[in-house]
Amino acid sequence: QIRFQKEIEKLEKENRELKKSLLLKEKDGLHKKKIKRSLIDMYSEVLDSLSDYDMTYNVQDQLPRVVVIGDQSAGKTSVLEMIVQARIFPRGSGEMMTKSPVQVTMSEGPYHVARLKDDAKEYDLTKESDLDSLRREIERRMKSSLRKDQTVSQETVSLSVKGPGLQRMVLVDLPGVISTVTTDMADDTREQIKKMCQHHMSNPNSIILCIQDGSLDAERSNVTDLVSSMDPSGRRTIFVLTKVDLAESMLHNPDRIRKILEGKLFPMKAMGYFAVVTGKGNSNDSIQKIKDYEERFFKQSKLFKGGVLRAHQMGTMNLCLAVSQCFWQMVRQSVEQQADAFKATKFNLETEWKNTYPKFREMDREELYEKARGDILDEVVNLSNISAMKWEEVIAENLWSEVSTHFFENIYLPAAHAENAGIFNTAIDIKLKQWADKILPKKSIDVARETLLEEFLNLLTSSSAAATAVAASNDNDVFHDLKKEIVEELKKRLKWDQQAINSLRVIQMNTLEDRSVHNRQQWDDAIVFMRKVLLNKKSQGEHVMRDMLGPSFWQKYMYWMSRSEEQSLRRSVKNELDKMLLGGNLMHSSKLGKDELIAVRKNLEAQSIDVQDDFIEKTWHIMYRQHFLARRLITAANCQKGFYYYQQGFQDNSVDCSDVVLFWRVERMLQATSKALRQQIMNNETRRLEQDVKQVLDEIYDDKAKMKQLLKGKRVELADEIKKVRHVLELLEEFVQELNKEKT
Structure with missing residues (x-):
């Protein structure tokens, strides 16, 4: 099985190189065919529009995304960096670094690059200087979203990552669940993190990537009960045990690891169990060095060679493939239902406008502002x-x-x-x-x-x-x-x-x-x-x-x-x-x-x-x-x-x-x-x-919050909502159309 898996990885690597060459030729103009937006980019745009819509109107959308949740320092960030194949997240020793949700849209591309939402700058993830700049900018955006006397924020930092061989999916990294509030945190930090995790997991189509630290006693976990309360059947939960190298060297009873990965130790249920190794804890190690170390560990480990897991349940690459397949399966099942729901919402809002303001044209806040600007001048x-x-x-x-x-x-x-x-x-x-x-x-x-x-x-x-x-x-x-x-x-x-x-x-x-x-x-x-x-x-x-x-x-x-x-x-x-x-x-x-x-x-x-x-x-x-x-x-x-x-x-x-x-x-x-x-x-x-x-x-x-404060009233709010619903529906219908083409 290991030899077979290595042969597959070799072929996939060659395939990625061929795709990269093809994309580069198309970009250089050797092929006249225009490259369309990828499905995952279209889907990410839909999610961003829905996120803006939710923040304004407090309406929960039902579209899938992968929600990454775990105890603080359980290895969430390391798992995500292995999936995106770049060390892009702010890091700190024994310190809470993720202070707001971070949404990462992954897609395949010829170069390994990242771009933050509302920012034209492109970061080359193969250069350490660009990685440092990206980490600082993500950390700055997290801090700027914090209000006074607040440790964590609900505002999402969005970025897209493209690179050869990356799986197409959307992940949301959440602050780690904590058991104790320290003196430098707000008093309600623990409750705020819990509410934030529950909010993101409450979407019935979200995939919960539950990260558990394998080097700690299972009884010290805070996250498993929280995940179990949101997904009791485990229909959309994937369990990931990190630091299994430390677990194997420290635990005297290997049966506990076996029970965890067989789903018999925790009352929490999951549709899949994976074991990963995310390096030796050195933040300067490259992704390739960590992957090589993970491969050697699973090849040499006595515990995992003993049949605790099948080959496809070991390593971050297999985890990434499984999550991507589950993600797209849920996308296909839910996106058309969401489009139908927005059609009904659009019809209801337009009917309300005709009944309430029959003599007025539908003008949203920005259109009204332009009209006011002209009148004032x-x-x-x-x-x-x-x-x-x-x-x-x-x-x-x-x-x-x-x-x-x-x-x-x-x-x-x-x-x-x-x-x-x-x-x-x-x-x-x-x-x-x-x-x-x-x-x-x-x-x-x-x-x-x-x-x-x-x-x-x-x-x-x-x-x-x-x-x-x-x-x-x-x-x-x-x-x-x-x-x-x-x-x-x-x-x-x-x-x-x-x-x-x-x-x-x-x-x-x-x-x-x-x-x-x-x-x-x-x-x-x-x-x-x-x-x-x-x-x-x-x-x-x-x-x-x-x-x-x-x-x-x-x-x-x-x-x-x-x-x-x-x-x-x-x-x-x-x-x-x-x-x-x-x-x-x-x-x-x-x-x-x-x-x-x-x-x-x-x-x-x-x-x-x-x-x-x-x-x-x-x-x-x-x-x-x-x-x-x-x-x-x-x-x-x-x-x-x-x-x-x-x-x-x-x-x-x-x-x-x-x-x-x-x-x-x-x-x-x-x-x-x-x-x-x-x-x-x-x-x-x-x-x-x-x-x-x-x-x-x-x-x-330029100050949208102030514009909203100055232009208000039922007429403005209703017109603004109609515009947003139409925009989201347009994106959804375009995405459904392209998704159906890919099916055929």
Whole structure:
């Protein structure tokens, strides 16, 4: 039998060399016939598509694959490397190296090469440098799939291996089953590995390659009970006893090995039993050296020559042939059933779409994203359709809203208490110059940037509203989250041209320095602007006064409202302070003198009201502010007809209209600034915005997880599922067709 087996191996080796030569000639173009994809490559593509489908929808596919399971350090990796004839897996001494499932698709080819999924690089397995690179990349992918505080991952690392004489099949290597969790592992590692193994073995068409360490006591096995629970009849289990060379040298009772390989020691059943030797434990040994050692061992072993196993049950080559035959037998039995199941799934999903979204075309997530991309870029173009007048109105309004408080509190109010117009104008000139030199240009750029984003958001929102109005009542705008994310990203990224700040500073300083009101219309516009500002501030002050003083007598009587204790005190203080303002002292200063504070406090004490000075001063601040605004409104009314006196230099005029000139200077600054910023937006910044939008869209497209997070909803999920089912069904039908051709 041994001589016969060696003769077969010799013929198979010659056959492999002939096939290799033939494939090389075809590749070099000596034969015009195009080489089709191999069946195993087609099958691997089906499995990859199903794996993506499962991860998204948690649906278990029923197609065969060889699941390799065993205790940690039982020799799983060594057996796999003998099958693929290359030492491609990460290795470690006494350490868990397989941290996620590794799917290996084997097929025959002229060169011994490997390629990882989603990677164009091809690794030459005859070169040690390429083997090292491949092992590092597999290890890197395993680690990158681990989440925080996780030792093992469910995500599969897929690769294909081609080479002369390799059997066509798909193997999945799983992390080794452990009995103890060490301190460097997550607490649930043992349970996670067990669940992972059960998940892969639960496929009724998977072939379980159960690896058992022959050098250890059989009672220490963790894996046999686990396999037996998933396949009690042993219909799809192949048992592999590794390290039988160590077992023969260490065991005093050879009958235990015989019982294991005859299926009589473990309660677990299997359809085949194999004994293999995977070297002497030296990780630097080549595959050929290990094969030679295995052959010598079985030739010289007294135990195995004694009839424990038949010749075809010894060695990794025979194991590989048996697994391949079993694999393809199961593939033929199950693949057509799976294709029929996906046809039914496709029909049900398409029917659901027609009933739920009859007015919409089936667009999956990527198609919807491309549509959204086009719509969003169209809205960037639509920014150029906004009129210059609207840009300037919005910018001026937003800029004044941003700077009005600073102007009023830090420039206008301090200068307004000046004794005469000369001091007032001098103080105003100094403060306006400081404002335009340090604060105003940068603030204006920030406002323009926010205005550009605001208008872009308005365009996106209006298009979303139109889409929602057209959509059915059970379908929301699927692009809402995507558009919101883009605007948020633009807020972080959109940068204004820094040279614009310098040119804007010159424009603003020149405008604020000009005190010339050229005609009556400009004078009237300045008064209107001044009244608008003062009335707005006065209205805000009235709200503060109402909150501070509480309801009036009539409000208490009509609406049953009441005052708090503090509001009652404020009202009493106000009544005393009113006497100062109503006593004819219309030009009272903004601060109370010490004598005035003492007088107010004594008058209140006479009413049995005890308050502190700061309480009186805060009340006075609000009251005086309202008093000041009322006086300035009177000034604005008196200056209504003061343009003639302004042209004459205010000679022989008792009304000081310097405030009107100030508000005219500020109004002109707002007009000049909004015009300059509008020009920058239309000439440069819209293009820069478009570049940023394209960059954000490209980044989201590359990040599939983020795209899924932003484009969601029943409509999206259903269309995406229909596309995936159609793709899987197409691959299945193509594979079934080629499989039937091979049968005939």
